[in-house]
Amino acid sequence: MRDKVKALPWQELLLPLVAVVLALLVGSVFILYVGENPLKAYGILFTESLGSMRNIATTLQRATPLMFTGLAVAFAFRAGLFNIGAEGQLYIGAFCAVWVGISFNLPRIIHLPLAIFAAMVGGALWASIAGYLKAKLGVHEVINTIMLNFIALFLTDWLVTGPFHGGSWVPETVRISSSAAFTRIYLPTRLTTAVYVAGIAAAAVYIILWKTKRGYELRAVGLNPDAAEYGGINVARNTVIAMAISGALAGLAGAEQILGLHNRFIVRFSSDLGFMGIAVALLGKNHPVGVLLAAVLFGALQAGSAAMDRSTAVPRELITIIQALIIFFVAAEFLIRRMLRLKEDA
């Protein structure tokens, strides 16, 4: 029998790093294939995403929503739930935020927190539908969160093209009042104070999961629901709570998009931020710090590829391929462990 030695923390960090390097190597084959120089392409990607304070700010701005959706997916995952529904929870949260943002006229110190809170509540309620269906009726959360995504998408489509349409040619609401908006902190980029909220959220996730009794229960359910039940933990209750907290985090991503980036609800504004959150959580090993780092990496890839597209002929689709390759290599963890001769994690 083989000894199972737990991987050391630095090895945990090494795995995603190796995945990224492998993805860049395989990606360079594609870049060569389209007739560009991979070193030049990666050079541009690097300077355009991290080469100046301004580019770093753009990278962080792109990373902010992914931090929230990544945390959302990671939190549910720790409780043994695969939340594919972050996208839908984000839309519901975003709509709640925009509703508070346009409907009230309050001092900033109340208005902004209220809009953020509304987004969290909206996301949490939407996600707890999925949690309830799983806990009480045994409907698998993967199925019901996917279905709820569609409902959230079309519901907000209808709300924003119908009763809340702002009257312009674009299917969008009117702008929120400025008292509900996050403050931009590094002009001319669109980085806002929402990035601080993401940091707070990551700390909160860490504390809830590892420093509270509730967190202990959630993780116990995640590791083995039967054992947890046997140990006196109410699995159904914890399932609903885990989904609700996960949904609140996804709702925060919606709040960031509305109150920070767009200042209005544009139909289908999220370019798969919720689904990207799955990749971010996976790469970040479902740990809050890992999630933040992974979100910054994906933010850098997006910011870099957009800038690359603006100033060179390298098609940005290449970067999408590299993102996919990173996910692929992270998922193929087993392969990398074999390569590095690491013992399998228990």
Add this chain to the structure above:
Amino acid sequence: MRNKLSLLVVVVLLVGLIAVPAAAQKARIGLIFAEGGLGDQSFNDAAYRGLMQAKEELDIEVYYVEPADIAEMEEHQRAYADMGLDLVIVIGFIHQSALTEVSADYPNIKFAIVDDVVDNPNVTSLLFEEHEGSFLVGVVAGMMTKSNVVGFVGGMEVPLIRKFQVGFEEGVKWANPNAQVLVNYAGAFDDPGRGRELAISQYERGADIIYHAAGGTGSGVIDAAASNDFYAIGVDSDQDYMAPGKVLTSMIKRVDMAVYEVIKAAVEGTLEGGTWTFGVADGGVGTSEFKYTKDIIPQEVFDRVEEAKQKIISGEIVVTNPLQ
């Protein structure tokens, strides 16, 4: 491993430094596409042709970008403005909201927007009389229909696309008072599957000619025409070649011409903002050359289209513009 990694980082950094381009004296023009991007064989591709023509003939340096989504429009606008380009052209009304803000923040940068109006002194708004061009293809449809039912498939249901619809309906009725026009909207400019679906449903309701004003969605309409017993009418670019013989004509909107003209004015230093309108009279909108359908369409149809065209130019026919 670690050494190799740091070596890679160093190499990457060096290459990045070398790759920074030297300052050029040429006029620098930036263009930001609408959603759907390049390869829509329609609106964006027309803008690209104008940009490339300007690049060849006016000796300029061009930059262009395809936004991944509507959230990116503002970032690209600001980035090009920060690069200090001589002109930033944005394609489509989808940019209007962001450009209103950005152009105010950069009063020294010149902008141009296709298909919408931004009322700042540094913005030139490029508009088309799509209702007049749509009237002309409506005449073709009205005369060519055998079932007296024709169809219209729009992209998003916005006033701009209604302009195409109203012009088309009036053209059909002018040529054939008995004809009926079915109208459907796809809700998107980048969903060919939905376009195909709507076209087939109109065909099943009796339509034998379907006009689309739906950007990339419209390629589904043309695709459906190619494999079913009805004709399509293309839009924006000359789409007749997409299903030779099955696309009766295209309502050509010379976005390329507008893009070229506005770049030319910027290069010559005569660009002063305001609104430019391109219509039937100056060839800004009109029918295609009927390259593949000349033999199917009787001469009297061409005569009637020419008659309508002259009457629009002379003002004898006034096509309703729903935006006014």
